[in-house]
Amino acid sequence: MFGFVGVVSRTEQDLPAFSGSSIQFEKFEFHSKFKIFPEKEDGQTFSCSDGAIVKILGLFFAASKTPKSLSNFEEIADGAFTAFAATPNEFRIYADPCGWRSIYFREEGNLLYITSNIRYLREYLGLQLEPVPERSIDFLCTSFIPGLETLTKDVFELPMGNVLEWKGQNNLVIRDYCRYDTFPKVEKSLPETASELHAICLKNTENIMQTSGKKECTVFLSGGLDSTCALSSAIDIFGLKNVKTISVHFGSDLPNENIYIDEAVKYFGCHHRYLEISPNSFLSEMDNLYKWIDDPIGDPVVMPNYMMNQAIDPKEQLVITGEGGDPCFGGPKNVFMTNSLQYSDIYCNGSNDDFLATCYLESFKRAYDDAAQLSQFSEPTFGGRLDKLHANLNTHLTNLRWESFLDRLLFANKYLKSNSLILPKVQKTTQPFFRYSLSPLFSRAVIEFCARTPIQIKYPSLKEKFILKKAFLGKIPQSIIDREKSGMRVPLRFWQGNKIKAFNKEVLLRKNKALTSKFFNIKEIKALLKHPRPRQGLKSWMLSTFILTAKNLYEPKS
Amino acid sequence: MICPACSKVIKHKVASTWGSETLKCIYCGYVFAIDPKTMGFGDRRVLKVADKLSKGGQRYFTEQQLACACLLKKERSPQFMSIFIWFVAGFVATFVIVAGAMEAPPGLGLFIVALIMGLFCALVGFSQKPTNKIWSGVQRYCQKKGHPFLITPTGAKAIIDRLLKKDKLSFDDFHPEKALIVDDVEFVALLLLNNFHRDSNCLVLDVNNVSGPFYDYFVKRQTSDEKLDVFAVHDGGKTEEVMVAQIKNNSKWIGCEEITDLGLTREALSNYKRGTWINELTGTITNHNPKKIDEKYISNSVYPIDCIPPDKLNMSLHACMASGCVMLSPEMFAAIGTGSSHNSGGDGNNSYDSSSSGNSSYDSGTGGGAGFDDFG
Numbered sequence: 001m002f003g004f005v006g007v008v009s010r011t012e013q014d015l016p017a018f019s020g021s022s023i024q025f026e027k028f029e030f031h032s033k034f035k036i037f038p039e040k041e042d043g044q045t046f047s048c049s050d051g052a053i054v055k056i057l058g059l060f061f062a063a064s065k066t067p068k069s070l071s072n073f074e075e076i077a078d079g080a081f082t083a084f085a086a087t088p089n090e091f092r093i094y095a096d097p098c099g100w101r102s103i104y105f106r107e108e109g110n111l112l113y114i115t116s117n118i119r120y121l122r123e124y125l126g127l128q129l130e131p132v133p134e135r136s137i138d139f140l141c142t143s144f145i146p147g148l149e150t151l152t153k154d155v156f157e158l159p160m161g162n163v164l165e166w167k168g169q170n171n172l173v174i175r176d177y178c179r180y181d182t183f184p185k186v187e188k189s190l191p192e193t194a195s196e197l198h199a200i201c202l203k204n205t206e207n208i209m210q211t212s213g214k215k216e217c218t219v220f221l222s223g224g225l226d227s228t229c230a231l232s233s234a235i236d237i238f239g240l241k242n243v244k245t246i247s248v249h250f251g252s253d254l255p256n257e258n259i260y261i262d263e264a265v266k267y268f269g270c271h272h273r274y275l276e277i278s279p280n281s282f283l284s285e286m287d288n289l290y291k292w293i294d295d296p297i298g299d300p301v302v303m304p305n306y307m308m309n310q311a312i313d314p315k316e317q318l319v320i321t322g323e324g325g326d327p328c329f330g331g332p333k334n335v336f337m338t339n340s341l342q343y344s345d346i347y348c349n350g351s352n353d354d355f356l357a358t359c360y361l362e363s364f365k366r367a368y369d370d371a372a373q374l375s376q377f378s379e380p381t382f383g384g385r386l387d388k389l390h391a392n393l394n395t396h397l398t399n400l401r402w403e404s405f406l407d408r409l410l411f412a413n414k415y416l417k418s419n420s421l422i423l424p425k426v427q428k429t430t431q432p433f434f435r436y437s438l439s440p441l442f443s444r445a446v447i448e449f450c451a452r453t454p455i456q457i458k459y460p461s462l463k464e465k466f467i468l469k470k471a472f473l474g475k476i477p478q479s480i481i482d483r484e485k486s487g488m489r490v491p492l493r494f495w496q497g498n499k500i501k502a503f504n505k506e507v508l509l510r511k512n513k514a515l516t517s518k519f520f521n522i523k524e525i526k527a528l529l530k531h532p533r534p535r536q537g538l539k540s541w542m543l544s545t546f547i548l549t550a551k552n553l554y555e556p557k558s
Numbered sequence: 559m560i561c562p563a564c565s566k567v568i569k570h571k572v573a574s575t576w577g578s579e580t581l582k583c584i585y586c587g588y589v590f591a592i593d594p595k596t597m598g599f600g601d602r603r604v605l606k607v608a609d610k611l612s613k614g615g616q617r618y619f620t621e622q623q624l625a626c627a628c629l630l631k632k633e634r635s636p637q638f639m640s641i642f643i644w645f646v647a648g649f650v651a652t653f654v655i656v657a658g659a660m661e662a663p664p665g666l667g668l669f670i671v672a673l674i675m676g677l678f679c680a681l682v683g684f685s686q687k688p689t690n691k692i693w694s695g696v697q698r699y700c701q702k703k704g705h706p707f708l709i710t711p712t713g714a715k716a717i718i719d720r721l722l723k724k725d726k727l728s729f730d731d732f733h734p735e736k737a738l739i740v741d742d743v744e745f746v747a748l749l750l751l752n753n754f755h756r757d758s759n760c761l762v763l764d765v766n767n768v769s770g771p772f773y774d775y776f777v778k779r780q781t782s783d784e785k786l787d788v789f790a791v792h793d794g795g796k797t798e799e800v801m802v803a804q805i806k807n808n809s810k811w812i813g814c815e816e817i818t819d820l821g822l823t824r825e826a827l828s829n830y831k832r833g834t835w836i837n838e839l840t841g842t843i844t845n846h847n848p849k850k851i852d853e854k855y856i857s858n859s860v861y862p863i864d865c866i867p868p869d870k871l872n873m874s875l876h877a878c879m880a881s882g883c884v885m886l887s888p889e890m891f892a893a894i895g896t897g898s899s900h901n902s903g904g905d906g907n908n909s910y911d912s913s914s915s916g917n918s919s920y921d922s923g924t925g926g927g928a929g930f931d932d933f934g
Contacts, residue, residue, distance in 0.1 A: 335759045336757065338731040339732065339755055339756035339759060342728075342729070342731070343755060345723075346720065346747070346750050346751060347751070405731050406731050462731070463733075534869075
């Protein structure tokens with residue numbers, strides 16, 4: 001898994017002193033210096049027939065087809081990549097169609113800084129990084145910072161399927177090149193649609209194998225539907241002997257998904273490893289882990305992902321996961337939203353524009369209910385930021401290009417959660433180990449399939465992942481198809497009376513009190529750590545990991 | 559009296575205008591709804607309890623819920639101090655009266671008689687039932703003053719009517735897994751406003767309303783291949799208990815042959831030690847005592863289900879629907895204690911405490927000892 005940091009300018013003399021190598025865009029008068037990690041992953045460079053130059057880092061699924069032009073590139077681009085392109089008029093950066101690879105940028109006069117990790121801007125280019133404290137309100141409400149903005153001042157994230165077009169001198173445009181909302185619906189029979197989806201998943205797995213050049217892979221198994229479907233695809237393409245699986249549990253005294261994992265392992269006959277995680281095993285790793293998180297992610301699943309990556313053999317360089325199943329095929333939180341909409345008239349704010357956004361935030365079940373208390377900001381700053389967040393969410397939740405509300409919701413989840421939460425949490429935990437991690441269930445081909453398949457075929461009567469279940473019927477254990485959704489659950493509440501509590505106190509109050517007080521209300525944090533309240537464990541975890549991320553970004557020497 | 563608006567202390571005689579029943583705060587002009595002299599409690603107590611019940615504007619509550627919560631802890635069970643006061647009063651009164659009537663100085667005999675009378679009075683005090691009229695007082699307060707998060711019978715009807723009048727009530731993206739039939743429209747409004755339907759993906763219906771789009775939707779589902787699992791929940795009490803039988807006998811309630819009665823059942827209440835009874839005829843509110851359950855059934859008192867704290871109510875109902883156990887049973891407390899049954903799932907990124915309140919006390923092994931900390 002690669003990382004990079006670079007700077008582009010229209011004039012060579014403006015480039016800062018930095019020991020990076022140049023990408024050959026000079027003929028269009030775009031001068032650049034880049035550092036790519038590891039250096040051997042230098043990517044591919046194409047010259048299109050229209051003269052444009054494209055450099056691609058990462059896994060580009062259409063590598064065998066040289067793009068004829070940039071518009072042709074935009075049509076065929078799929079995979080987990082970052083692409084740079086130059087034309088006589090502009091320099092472009094392409095985010096991949098799913099948002100597998102994070103791209104952060106900062107524009108300063110004649111210079112455009114680009115990086116895969118925000119901290120590289122400080123470490124390699126000497127830029128001063130500062131937080132925008134009020135963006136912590138977004139984090140409290142969602143457990144991440146959705147959209148273009150990041151916690152860092154003047155640093156933005158390029159959304160999935162978007163291209164940044166830069167002409168220099170503050171002339172910057174961001175454009176959606178995938179336009180999923182323009183796909184017309186195609187009516188097909190259920191068996192036809194299901195087999196099409198299965199074929200797409202297999203093709204994705206084949207693409208992952210070919211572009212990564214790896215003959216073996218490790219599948220992260222959770223016992224749920226998505227990861228089992230990913231395992232089935234991996235075995236079909238890589239062959240049983242080349243597929244290993246790993247899962248986590250939190251000790252025999254705590255609930256786990258081992259029954260379903262056992263069933264999957266027995267069904268496929270693959271080589272499996274169980275990894276037990278406890279506070280003793282991960283607390284010492286927290287600092288190392290959150291160094292890699294560029295923009296706060298409060299989801300506790302980051303930790304088991306990292307621990308699994310750490311546990312597997314360094315020679316195993318490709319990880320397959322089941323990410324993307326929920327935003328593509330429908331998770332349980334959609335029911336909360338559709339029921340809210342059905343009964344909207346009973347609520348006093350039911351006819352307000354913000355009603356949907358409010359429900360969406362409530363459905364996250366994070367710290368939205370306590371955000372006003374936990375935040376150090378009071379009105380009008382708090383309300384103003386919340387309004388901005390609502391507006392950002394409403395852009396997707398009220399996109400009338402989608403006829404069905406459920407389509408609107410599914411695509412909102414892709415743009416908001418996948419791009420800023422689900423995929424970064426995979427990418428940032430595999431990057432320290434120089435591994436690739438992808439999912440056969442989440443690619444441009446899958447998203448386009450979802451865009452053109454009518455709701456009544458892919459998600460009838462809100463039946464969770466209906467079409468995915470049909471696609472893998474007979475190919476995975478029936479008990480996993482029939483089981484209820486559970487999700488990976490980290491037992492934070494059970495650990496509260498344990499070392500985690502001391503850890504939270506240390507991070508939030510003892511070591512970083514001044515930093516914590518920039519974002520959060522210290523008195524309320526003390527109350528949160530002391531007295532039980534709904535989702536106490538999750539909320540304290542969110543705050544502690546936020547501070548670890550902020551410390552590594554803005555006060556690394558403290 | 560303390561004014562709930564300005565918190566100033568006013569004497570009753572000052573607050574009352576001569577010849578009028580209206581009590582008014584002389585400092586801020588607040589007009590009292592309840593006369594503490596006749597009711598035994600005032601506006602301030604009701605308002606404070608109402609604010610607490612709404613959890614700072616996060617939860618709705620009903621009149622019954624408010625009335626139950628207004629019964630103070632000391633009024634729920636005889637306290638040592640009140641028994642002691644009864645004892646002292648009996649002892650002193652006997653001593654003074656008898657000693658005054660006697661010519662000889664008081665001796666050991668009189669002391670023993672006074673002691674016996676004191677003990678008798680303590681016994682009387684112990685068996686005293688709360689006589690204050692909390693139910694009537696709270697009703698009066700609700701009528702005069704209201705509360706932004708209070709659901710009154712009229713308010714509940716207006717809320718449901720607003721929903722039914724929606725121009726295009728589309729059921730396209732609505733697909734509940736189960737239906738819950740409840741005993742009145744206030745309870746429907748309470749569950750909806752407190753988001754039970756969306757957390758549990760449940761259609762909530764009023765047993766007395768067999769018309770309208772939501773009832774039609776219910777009929778449509780029950781006559782299709784995708785039948786809803788049907789549950790019923792009602793207050794505890796003699797007439798309330800027959801609700802499920804009435805549903806089964808009513809041809810309008812289609813597809814309810816296998817309806818599950820979640821209670822409140824007499825059996826569950828016989829093993830449970832907390833909660834409150836309301837006698838709507840006398841206006842008396844009394845603490846629940848499993849040993850006196852027959853008395854309550856005979857007097858047509860009601861054990862309102864909505865006296866369960868609002869945040870616990872949703873969780874408990876969900877747990878009972880998932881596991882099939884009845885409300886307030888030890889099995890229910892065991893189920894909600896795990897915190898795993900309520901609103902589970904998510905986008906693959908949950909934690910165990912994503913739903914549990916984390917402060918409900920439960921112990922399935924202790925039977926009637928188990929309960930909600932903040933019941934009532």
